[in-house]
Amino acid sequence: MKRFILGTCVLGSIWVAVAQTPAPEPEGAPAAPAAAPAAINPRVAQFTELLRNAQSALESVLPEELITLLQEGRDLGQPQMVSGVLRGYLSRRADPGPRILRLGAENARLVGDYPAAASRYRQLLQMAPVDADSSQAAGELFQILADYMGKSGEAWAANREFGDKFRQAALPKQYDGAYLDVCFQNRVTAAMAKRLLTVFSEKLPLEQERFVYWHYLDGLISRLESVYPGNADAIIPARALVPLIRADPTRQARLAFLIENIAFHETRAGRDAPTLARAIEPVIAAARAYLDCAPTANTLRQIMVAFVGGPDLPAVQGRQQGQPDSAIWSAAAEQKSEFFATTGFSKLSEAEQIAFLNWSWAWLPAGLATADQWIALGGKHPQAFQKAVATARLPWIMQATNMAVYKAQAPFLAGQAFSQRCGDQRHGGG
DSSP states (O other): HHHHHHHHHHHHHHHHHHHHHHOOOOOTTOOOOOOOOOOOOOOHHHHHHHHHHHHOOGGGGGGGHHHHHHHHHHTTTTTTHHHHHHHHHTTTOOOOHHHHHHHHHHHHHHHOOOHHHHHHHHHTTTTSSSSSSHHHHHHHHHHHHIISSOHHHHHHHHHHHTTTOOOSHHHHHTTHHHHHHHHHTTHHHHHHHHHHHHHHHHHOOOOHHHHHHHHHHHHHHHTTTTTOOOOGHHHHHHHGGGGGGOOOOHHHHHHHHHHHHHHHHHHTOOOOHHHHHHHHHHHHHHHHHHHHHHHHHHHHHHHHHTTTOTTOOOOOOTBOOOOOHHHHHTTHHHHHHHHHHIIIIGGOHHHHHHHHHTTBTTTTTTGSOHHHHHHHHHSHHHHHHHOOOTTSSSOOOOOOOOOHHHHHHHHHHHTOOOOOOGTTTTTTTT
């Protein structure tokens, strides 16, 4: 039965094939007419004709004709056909105009001539109005340099030149992160502050701004903790950034304090003591405002570390990298010590006071106040000094003829273990 069915299927296939085979033409019959040629796309024909004319008379090509060629070459998927005409046209004209530069840069990008594309984008952005198309062109420039050519240094330089101006498209903003990373790594705090000022002025949704940009804000703040060369250039943009920080008064206050501290130290050279005493008043006020926002040992440490130059000062003769600078502390040292002894320490809770007393960095905290000031603090907050394990390291007066001095220290020094060198300490700058 299976053989019968198989044979029937084979015969059926043969009959179908025979039936579909066209019958041969009888002898002497006229030949069938040839198939008509495919219709020519009039747009392609027009492009081909315009391109041929331009190639034969390059010096007489009009701007409007070149713009049409560039647009049609792009839209028809033939940008390489126009590249030669474009190069010849640009070689004869120093100022081809923004429209031709825009299309010319796009043409070079499409054909893979990235150096030419980058050059044309730069020339365009020097004259282009600030709008969405120019911003897209800026993003394409960053993309070519960073992603296609791998020239991260040139990409960063181009972003510094154009990235704060052309932001009406999404593409250039995608390179903010790479730009700010380099700013942080190379301590270009002025450029970093300027970009963050640009971004925060755009008032993105707060959660988006926090997620994408606030870690860069924290990076800028950490860089401004130190009186580092170049930080003075960040003062103006960073000061304008402060009121744009939303929903976080502590960050606002911290940045405001660091800016005032840098501004003070940039102008301290050559000033006499009375002038310095007046000049540091805005710094002390900003420090007080920051401590009011966050009355913790960490906040007070940050303030006092900034007063001695910051945690990451470059090395100089006689001082290692990252060590406090007694010369910086000595500028208005009396006012700094007074802030600490009369305001700063007393703002902390007892637990935070203990944490501060147990902190140790070079000659801090011992050198932040005089022995008399420490004694006054001990008398005011005896419990904190009794419980702190590092109390004995502070500059107490251990040798005096006046018994009242011993009596003043006794309530909070009882039970403390002292070594011979702990008494009446002094640091080099105070």
